[in-house]
Amino acid sequence: MALIHGGQLQRVAKAFNIAQKHWLDLSTGIAPYSYPIPTIPEYLYKDLPQEPDNLVIAAKRYYDTNNVLVTNGSQAIIKLLPVLWQTKNPKSKTVYLPEQGYKEHALAWQSAGFNLCWYQEELPPLSAIEKNAVLVVINPNNPTGKLYQRSQLKRYQSRMIETNGLFVLDEAFMDVITPSQSMATNIGNYKHTLVLRSFGKFFGLAGIRIGFLLAQQYWLKLFHEQLGPWQVNGPAQFIAENALLDTQWQQTQQSRLQQLAEKLLDTLKSNIPLECINNITGTHLFTTVYFKNTIDVEAYYIQLCQQGIYVRLTDEKTALRFGLVTPEQLERLAKALATLSK
Ligand SMILES: Cc1ncc(COP(=O)(O)O)c(C=O)c1O
Numbered sequence: 001m002a003l004i005h006g007g008q009l010q011r012v013a014k015a016f017n018i019a020q021k022h023w024l025d026l027s028t029g030i031a032p033y034s035y036p037i038p039t040i041p042e043y044l045y046k047d048l049p050q051e052p053d054n055l056v057i058a059a060k061r062y063y064d065t066n067n068v069l070v071t072n073g074s075q076a077i078i079k080l081l082p083v084l085w086q087t088k089n090p091k092s093k094t095v096y097l098p099e100q101g102y103k104e105h106a107l108a109w110q111s112a113g114f115n116l117c118w119y120q121e122e123l124p125p126l127s128a129i130e131k132n133a134v135l136v137v138i139n140p141n142n143p144t145g146k147l148y149q150r151s152q153l154k155r156y157q158s159r160m161i162e163t164n165g166l167f168v169l170d171e172a173f174m175d176v177i178t179p180s181q182s183m184a185t186n187i188g189n190y191k192h193t194l195v196l197r198s199f200g201k202f203f204g205l206a207g208i209r210i211g212f213l214l215a216q217q218y219w220l221k222l223f224h225e226q227l228g229p230w231q232v233n234g235p236a237q238f239i240a241e242n243a244l245l246d247t248q249w250q251q252t253q254q255s256r257l258q259q260l261a262e263k264l265l266d267t268l269k270s271n272i273p274l275e276c277i278n279n280i281t282g283t284h285l286f287t288t289v290y291f292k293n294t295i296d297v298e299a300y301y302i303q304l305c306q307q308g309i310y311v312r313l314t315d316e317k318t319a320l321r322f323g324l325v326t327p328e329q330l331e332r333l334a335k336a337l338a339t340l341s342k
Contacts, residue, residue, distance in 0.1 A: 003103050006312045006323070007206075016305050024332055026323040027310045029142055029173060029286035031257060033326075034204025035243040044234035055237045058244035059212055063197060065184045069220040070240075072231050074172060074196040074211035078104050080226055081194070082112035085134065085166055092166070095134040096124050100144050102170065103315060105136050121146050126155060131163045138170040140177060143288040143314050143321040145281035150181045157183070160192045167193040175202035176257055176284035184214045191216050201285055202253065203243045208236040257284040260324040267330055268322065271337035282321075290319040300340050307336040 006027030013020045052070045059068045071077055085092060095109040099118040106116055114134070117124070121144065129135065135156060140147040153169070160167040167190075169183050174197070184195045195214040200206030210232060213223055243249070261284040268280065268289055278290040291297050301313040301320060309332070312321040325333050 003107060004315070006321070009310060012305060012310050016308075018308050022308050024309045024325075024329055026325060026333070027312045027321075028206070028323050029283070029321070030201050030206045030323065031204035031253065031285060032260070032324050033253065033256060035239070035246070035249060035253075037239055038242050040235045040238055044238055047234060049230050049232060049234040049237065052232055052237045052241075055232075055241040055244070058241045062244040063182070063184045063212065063214055065187050065214050067188045067214055067216060067220060069213040069215070069223055070232050070237070071211045071213060071223070071227065073200065073209045074170065074198045074213075075104060076211065076227060076231070077194070077196055077213050077223060078170075079108050080223065081168070082109045082114060084222060084226060086112055089132055089164065089166070091164075092132040092134060094130050094132075095136060096129065097136045098138055098141055098144075098146075100314065100316060101138045101141050102172070105138075105168075105170065109134070109136075123148070123152070123156060126159045129156075129159055129163060129165065132165055133163065134166045134168060135160060136168045136170065138172070139181060139183075140173050140283050142173055143282075143286065143312070143319065145283050145286075145288060147177060147181060147283075150183060153181070153183055157190060157193055161190070165192060168196070169193065170196045172196065172198035172201055173283050173285055176254065178254075187214050188216055191218060194219060199240055199243075202250075202257075203240075205239065205243070208239055210236055210240045254284075257324065260326070261285075261287065263327065263330060264322060264325055267325070267334050268337065271334050272340065276341075278318075284324075286321050286323050288314070288319050288321040293318070295341075303340055304336055307339070309333060309336045 009020055009025050055070055056068050060066055093115055094117055095114045096117045096119055097106050099120055110116055157167050171182055174182050187195055197212040199210035264287050276291055276295050278292050281288050298317050304311055
């Protein structure tokens, strides 16, 4: 079964019969400003990719850990993990997952035959976590923006050790959180914890498909063997290495994303009638508007699409998630929002 995600503009453009070039695509949480592509040595296109040693060095610095595996996006780990974990702990049958959140986690665990136990915003009570179970936390969550503090997560980490379970932290949007609540530091001490990091979102380069697994060497070795050679192509390695080392660009990006997120929030608040809104949440990479249950959110989504504005209708159809908008695009969004339901 293929899940619906943001992106894939081609499909939506066809459905609404509007050429791709006329769309304002706000359907993902990918930064609209991306790391500038450096001049790439020609041999990187010609040769087979080598082991990404330089990229690993850069990633160790950026993620503040010595335990790094480079992958073709964190999705590669999400897909492979359930079957691999099952071979390591055949007694494991249950996985706790956020009811709202990146659904590829649920799909992967379900396909491997696990029982899915959903939790809402609050994590399941510590004492309710069964032995040998898996706990998946998306921090901060996409699309709810819910952020769990490291102090709370530490308690869950201890529980997963006690119960011989597995703690999976998907930190795809953690780059924009200050102070960081990442669980990556000292990850080498915790065999029962895996941290997933996504490169494409903060650096605005989702197309080059880079992600990282931060975990004990035992896990890194296991996944490395499973994924096989040439996971990440040479040009992508080179670009990501440059980006992860460029702290000055990263600072600029942080403040730029913060400004864009503030402007987006203002635009949403001043153009969607307040009586329609239940709640607005998000991170500096996206904003999610939850509507009152009297509102037909799917109709809003369609109305925006008809104006060539593509946002993400959440799977529950209770909210619209907006990616960041550059200052030049704000007016177009504001005008379209102002027409909703009229
Ligand atoms: C929460 C979350 N985790 C993981 C991913 C996968 O990202 P990637 O494979 O590009 O690293 C996504 C993609 O949208 C996501 O939203």
